[in-house]
Amino acid sequence: MAHTSTSGSLSSLSSSSLAFVDASVANPxxxxxxxxxxxxIHLLSPDQNAIEQITQILSSRSHVSAVHIVSHGSNGALQLGNETVVNLSEYDAELQLWSSSLTTNADILLYGCNVVAASQS
Structure with a gap:
């Protein structure tokens, strides 16, 4: 991971909101x-598996109420780190690990241009 910072004070083990920004997005x-x-805030390395980076960071956190993921996107896919994620169910094991760091009603918010774009006929 290339960069970690916070907006405001750092409460590293129990921050209520974490943001993961792919370093390859324009103007991070x-x-x-x-x-x-x-x-x-965590800047994700574009040369590594972003899901693994997020999983590693969340493994030492608790009571997280929001996870923001900012990345590139395309029709039905997110470009995260060094791979394209089309089907999140391929990451069931990692996502289950994330749940142990989240509150019961936590939000996982995905931001990426064109992720829900439909092809035009």
Missing amino acids: EFLISQFQPGTE
């Missing part, structure tokens, strides 16, 4: 500046 510094104060 601007996107990072848009998160609410207190959000723990």
Whole structure:
């Protein structure tokens, strides 16, 4: 992971909101500046598996109420780190590990251009 910062004070083990920003998105510094104060920010390495990076970070956190993931996207896919994620069910084991760090009503918010774009006929 290339960069970790927070907006506001760091509460690293029990931050209520974490944001993961793929380092390859355009102008990541601007996107990072848009998160609410207190959000723990992680810049994901474009040369590594982003799901594994997120899983590793969440493994040492608890009571997380929101996970924001900012990445590139295309029709039905997210470009995360060094791979394209088309089917999240391929990551069931990792997502189950994430759940142990999240609150009961936590949100996982995905941001990526064109992720839900439909092909035009």
